[in-house]
Amino acid sequence: MSRVALITGGTRGIGAAISMALRNAGYRVVATYAGNDERADAFHTVTGISVYRWDVTDYEACREGVAKVEADVGPVEILVNNAGITRDAMFHKMTPQQWHEVVNTNLNGLFNMTHQVWEGMRARNFGRVVNISSINGQTGQMGQANYSAAKAGDIGFTKALAQEGASKNITVNAICPGYTATDMMLTVPEKVMTEKILPQIPVGRLGDPEEIARCVVFLVADDAGFITGSTISANGGQYFA
Ligand code: NDP
Numbered sequence: 001m002s003r004v005a006l007i008t009g010g011t012r013g014i015g016a017a018i019s020m021a022l023r024n025a026g027y028r029v030v031a032t033y034a035g036n037d038e039r040a041d042a043f044h045t046v047t048g049i050s051v052y053r054w055d056v057t058d059y060e061a062c063r064e065g066v067a068k069v070e071a072d073v074g075p076v077e078i079l080v081n082n083a084g085i086t087r088d089a090m091f092h093k094m095t096p097q098q099w100h101e102v103v104n105t106n107l108n109g110l111f112n113m114t115h116q117v118w119e120g121m122r123a124r125n126f127g128r129v130v131n132i133s134s135i136n137g138q139t140g141q142m143g144q145a146n147y148s149a150a151k152a153g154d155i156g157f158t159k160a161l162a163q164e165g166a167s168k169n170i171t172v173n174a175i176c177p178g179y180t181a182t183d184m185m186l187t188v189p190e191k192v193m194t195e196k197i198l199p200q201i202p203v204g205r206l207g208d209p210e211e212i213a214r215c216v217v218f219l220v221a222d223d224a225g226f227i228t229g230s231t232i233s234a235n236g237g238q239y240f241a
Pocket of ligand 1 (some may be wrong): 008010011012013014015032033034035036037039054055056057081082083084085107132133134175177178179180181182183184185187204
């Protein structure tokens with residue numbers, strides 16, 4: 001039986017591309033989402049991939065959600081922590097709510113989800129965890145103190161957990177996408193996109209979600225067991241980490 005892969009935020013954008021790429025690579029895929037039922041239903045109708053709704057900021061909801069998935073399809077052997085949000089503001093205007101929403105989703109969500117599958121991975125002596133960080137966690141980004149802090153935290157989490165998982169054949173890696181064409185980028189004003197963002201990207205375009213997904217397919221493979229604690233940059237040459 002093929003391995004079960006759970007992708008948080010797997011119904012839209014980069015997560016949807018990851019869900020489809022893993023399904024096409026032969027895994028049994030489950031995609032979660034936060035609240036956009038319309039997009040999740042459409043994704044399920046087109047792909048046939050099972051979708052589950054819960055909030056990764058809620059530890060108890062993650063516990064119940066993962067238990068339901070495991071009862072339905074079997075143990076989660078591959079976890080892709082992809083769910084993420086932005087709430088951009090210059091720091092002097094940033095509200096506590098903007099700070100906490102972003103940290104709770106993009107960083108605490110990794111604890112809430114990984115904690116649910118970690119014991120099972122240890123017991124089965126196999127696991128793959130991939131955390132979707134960001135170029136802005138590597139470089140820092142004006143107007144994103146919250147997001148940059150959370151995404152840098154994802155990388156620290158990855159490196160620490162990789163050391164803990166290594167003896168149990170569990171790999172933990174991070175991917176740092178550069179600017180990628182998804183709904184998240186729709187919040188960026190067009191002027192900022194054409195005058196500030198695109199000129200910084202040597203390949204001269206945004207990334208495609210599928211270009212991030214291929215990194216995930218690479219990292220979760222059974223024969224990728226020697227790659228752990230690493231950070232893959234997929235950013236069109238914008239930053240060499
Ligand atoms: P989208 O906004 O297109 O999709 C986000 C997905 O995450 C949706 O499925 C959404 O569910 C889900 N989600 C958001 N919050 C929660 C939550 N609290 N609980 C559960 N699910 C949640 O994002 P992208 O595809 O653009 O981004 C995916 C990841 O890649 C994020 O971690 C992002 O930070 C990172 N990234 C993106 C870049 C980009 O340029 N797009 C660049 C670098 C990193 P719902 O549909 O219900 O809202």
